[in-house]
Amino acid sequence: MGYQYVLFYKPYNVLSQFSAGSTPPAPGSAPRLTLKDFIPIADVYPVGRLDFDSEGLMLLTNHGRVQHRLSEPRFGHPRTYWAQVEQVPTQAALAQLRQGVSIKGYRTRPCQVERLAIAPPLPDRDPPIRYRQRIPTAWLAITLQEGKNRQVRRMTAAVGHPTLRLVRQAIAHLRLGELQPGQWRHATAAEQRWLQQL
Structure with a gap:
C-alpha cells in the first residue's frame, strides 16, 4: 500500500488525535470527539496539532518523511x-x-x-x-x-x-477549499507531488 495524504477540516471541540487519552470527561459532559470519530482510515497520523478549541485544516499521512519535514521547526513552512x-x-x-x-x-x-x-x-x-x-x-x-x-x-x-x-x-500549499467541518478528502495528484518533493 502506498503513501496516504488526508486533508481534514477539524471542527471546534475535537481532539487532534485518535484517542481521548486517559483523562475522563467532566461529570455530565459528553465524551470528547477525536479524529477516530471522523476519519475511517487506518495508520495515518496527524502532522502537527490544532488546539481542542481551534478549527480548520489538518494533514494526516503515513509518510514519515513528510511528517518530519512539516513538523520539524527548522524546516519552517x-x-x-x-x-x-x-x-x-x-x-x-x-x-x-x-x-x-x-x-x-x-x-x-x-x-x-x-x-x-x-x-x-x-x-x-x-x-x-x-x-x-x-x-x-x-x-x-x-x-x-x-x-x-x-x-x-x-x-x-x-x-x-x-x-x-x-x-x-x-x-503551505494545502488549503481548506470546499471542505466543511468534519469532512475529509484525499490529497489531489498535484498536492501529492508537492508533498513528495519535500
Whole structure:
C-alpha cells in the first residue's frame, strides 16, 4: 500500500488525535470527539496539532518523511490562520504582530498579518462564539513560519485583542477549499507531488 495524504477540516471541540487519552470527561459532559470519530482510515497520523478549541485544516499521512519535514521547526513552512478578534486592531497593533511579540519568555518570529475587509466564508461554529453588542470584532489573516503552543491566541492577546475564533486555513500549499467541518478528502495528484518533493 502506498503513501496516504488526508486533508481534514477539524471542527471546534475535537481532539487532534485518535484517542481521548486517559483523562475522563467532566461529570455530565459528553465524551470528547477525536479524529477516530471522523476519519475511517487506518495508520495515518496527524502532522502537527490544532488546539481542542481551534478549527480548520489538518494533514494526516503515513509518510514519515513528510511528517518530519512539516513538523520539524527548522524546516519552517507557512501556516495561515483566520482569527476573529475582539475590537478592531489599530495599524500599530498589526505592526507589533508582524514584528513579533513576547509570549511566555519567547519572542515570536516576524510574520504576515492583514486585516480582512470582510469575514471569511466560514460555516457557523457550533456552539457560536459569544456575542457582545457593544464590542466589535475583526478578522485577521495571520501567516506564521512556526507553531508554538496556542501561539496565535497568545500573540493577539499580547496586543490587546483576544482571539474569539481561530481557523487554520492553509498549510503551505494545502488549503481548506470546499471542505466543511468534519469532512475529509484525499490529497489531489498535484498536492501529492508537492508533498513528495519535500
